[in-house]
Amino acid sequence: MTIYSTSNLEQPDSEIQSVAIVGAGSIGIAWCIVFASAGVDVRIFELDETRRESALAAAESLLHEMHGAGLLSEPVDDILVRMSVWETLAEVVSGVGYVQECVVENIDVKRELFHQLDQLTPKEVVLASSTSAIPSSKFAGELEGRDRCLVVHPANPPYFLRVAEIVPAEFTSSATVAATAAILRRVRISPVLLNTEIEGFAFNRLQGALLREAYCLVRDGVISAVDLDTLVREGLGRRWSVVGPFATSELNTRGGLRQHSEVLGAVYARFGLERGLENPWTPATINTVANAIEQDLPFGNWEENVRERDHAMIKVASLLKGFENPLVRGES
Ligand SMILES: NC(=O)c1ccc[n+]([C@@H]2O[C@H](COP(=O)([O-])OP(=O)(O)OC[C@H]3O[C@@H](n4cnc5c(N)ncnc54)[C@H](O)[C@@H]3O)[C@@H](O)[C@H]2O)c1
Incomplete structure (x- = not known):
């Protein structure tokens, strides 16, 4: 395709x-x-x-x-x-x-x-x-x-x-x-x-994947629903306002996304298999994603991209400083 x-x-x-x-x-x-x-x-x-x-x-x-x-x-x-x-x-x-x-x-x-x-x-x-x-x-x-x-x-x-x-x-x-x-x-x-029609498109498929796991974690008593929301709001959500999940993998690991999947691919695949889901962490798919993300990141090398990511996150933190979220208890 x-x-x-x-x-x-x-x-x-x-x-x-x-x-x-x-x-x-x-x-x-x-x-x-x-x-x-x-x-x-x-x-x-x-x-x-x-x-x-x-x-x-x-x-x-x-x-x-x-x-x-x-x-x-x-x-x-x-x-x-x-x-x-x-x-x-x-x-x-x-x-x-x-x-x-x-x-x-x-x-x-x-x-x-x-x-x-x-x-x-x-x-x-x-x-x-x-x-x-x-x-x-x-x-x-x-x-x-x-x-x-x-x-x-x-x-x-x-x-x-x-x-x-x-x-x-x-x-x-x-x-x-x-x-x-x-x-x-x-x-x-x-x-x-999107290259092809798919029910729910990509946005809601991604949201659905997160919600599916969130419901499992709450159902199994691993975490409370409120703590789960906090984890996404203050953690993943804030990070994703600067870099998407693939760029996160690229920049969180020295050696980039290829090394990240080498180290953690099998672990992530087990999470899915545990839930009865197929394993998408195949060498061909990892290669497709790594090629695209490596080409898309704008700066000369890994260190520079990491530095710029940190710079962007600090900027976001400074923009959010003093922001009181009215939907979070104890903040308003
Ligand atoms: N709410 C979301 O988070 C969200 C996000 C993305 C996409 N959407 C989609 O956007 C669409 C609208 O969602 P919404 O949340 O604004 O719904 P809504 O219920 O707030 O508004 C729908 C409006 O359409 C009017 N309506 C119904 N039939 C009509 C017709 N034939 N001609 C003119 N007006 C008519 C209704 O009176 C109502 O005011 C839906 O398809 C929804 O799935 C919603």
């Missing part, structure tokens, strides 16, 4: 000036903020009347908080004027170049909505779903305009976690993928491209 990576994507500038957001729940409002605060006009449609009427107020409240934290480059009112709420689906998609569907996680609702969107929009308009787990072939495969359909799965909330998975189906055109990556880059969301 050919392995693509987001860095292989063509990088045209996006010419899309306006987008439609369909569904103004948590994710829909968050996408509105991402697009509008990056200068893109946002048209909003929501079925529920109460939510429709409160959509702009919900966005405004978050924008004020972001402004107060110095995260916006212009006044809140200048961003809000780019958002408008419309009464019908036909009106909301009129003239837009991109639609981000954000309705409930229900395959039948998405299938019906994509059918309507396919009929209401010209064939060059990208139709993207925010779905957390459902591949677009399950709800857009029958459409005449299926080549412009795909999944753009955000991390929640996307105005804070600035990455999204682009998941094309087999029928999605490469032009659609390129246009999607371009608009995401323009609104400061890092696009990550």
